[in-house]
Amino acid sequence: MDFGTLPPEINSARMYHGPGPGSMLAAAAAWDELAGQLYEAAADYHAMTSGLVDGWQGAAATAMGLAATPYLAWLNATAASAQHAARQARAAADAFQSAFAATVPPQLIMANRALRASLVTANFWGQNHPAIAAAEADYEKMWVQDAAAMYAYADASAAASAMQQFESPPAAGPAQTSDADDDVISAGAQVISTLPRTLRALSSASSTRFGKALLSMSSPLSKLSSRRLGFAKHASVPIAVAIAGAAKAVRTNRASVVAGVGRGMSIGVLSVPRAWFPAPPVGSFETEFQSAAIAIGRRLSGRPGRSAT
Known part of the structure; x- marks a missing residue:
């Protein structure tokens, strides 16, 4: 200017x-x-x-x-x-x-x-x-x-x-700078080392819950076994109806098992949402189980097409 x-x-x-x-x-x-x-x-x-x-x-x-x-x-x-x-x-x-x-x-x-x-x-x-x-x-x-x-x-x-x-x-001396760098590296290593332990803990927790569910399922299975042994005493009761009732009991207890386990599915040691896998055809399983029960009743009664009297 x-x-x-x-x-x-x-x-x-x-x-x-x-x-x-x-x-x-x-x-x-x-x-x-x-x-x-x-x-x-x-x-x-x-x-x-x-x-x-x-x-x-x-x-x-x-x-x-x-x-x-x-x-x-x-x-x-x-x-x-x-x-x-x-x-x-x-x-x-x-x-x-x-x-x-x-x-x-x-x-x-x-x-x-x-x-x-x-x-x-x-x-x-x-x-x-x-x-x-x-x-x-x-x-x-x-x-x-x-x-x-x-x-x-x-x-x-x-x-x-x-x-x-x-x-x-x-500026700070080289030794002080090296110590600071070592602290940062050590902290990062600790974070990385905790990841496998955390995943293993999650996996073991899922296994524990599944084990408890299996224990809850053993009771209806033992009842089913006792009913099979008592079929001879209760010949007047239709065997097919008894086995069908047992199948219904298993279905009921299977629902409680699903509720106990949650919706988790396993991939290796990981627990993943159940929605990642297609649900099994529950209806076909129930139909086949009931058909098999009726066939067993017919064979045990010795009278095809009719229940034991």
Whole structure:
């Protein structure tokens, strides 16, 4: 931007209606406070490490002091950089105040323009030419004054913006980094090792439930066996009807077994939803079982087509 090409109305308006130096002064105060805190922390750490070394002799004490030295140096260097930043912020604020003082007030520029306009309006016979020329000369001086103030302000701001580079704190040692990496790897291995145990636990839980269901099914099967042995005593009862009733009892108990086991099916050691497999044809199983029971009754009664009497 070339300030010399801008009329004084623009340059003066920017200086008088801008944010002012308040933000730079606040930044300078903040940098000063930070520098004081860093210097105080460095002094405290130095006193603490010095006290330990004074009462602790040997190679370990020397190693501890050498390890703390880089951090103390970094704290002092950072505090010095913060102090420099505070000085630069104050320099920027001073540059603004100097430029503000050198800038023509907008009211004077507006008054000059109003005077020239009135002289031109009343200049019927040319009697106001000298006054108009004087007003134009004053306006050109204002133009030059504002441009010079802005150029000086730009130079001062450029010098105030030069900052010292803040250094990063000393990095952790290779041993500390290696330990951290080992912890992460160990945690990941523990997570992976728990997966097989969890799957085995799930599989064993399903087997236990299925075993309990089989135990609940042994009772109706034993009853069926006792009925078969007592067929000879109850020849007056139709054998086919008795076996059909036993089949019905098995169906009822099979339903309780399904409810006990749930809907899980097995794939290897895993338990999967029952919906993954097509349901067996229950109706055909019941029909075949009843047909077989009737055939057994006919053979035991010795009278085909009729029940024993």
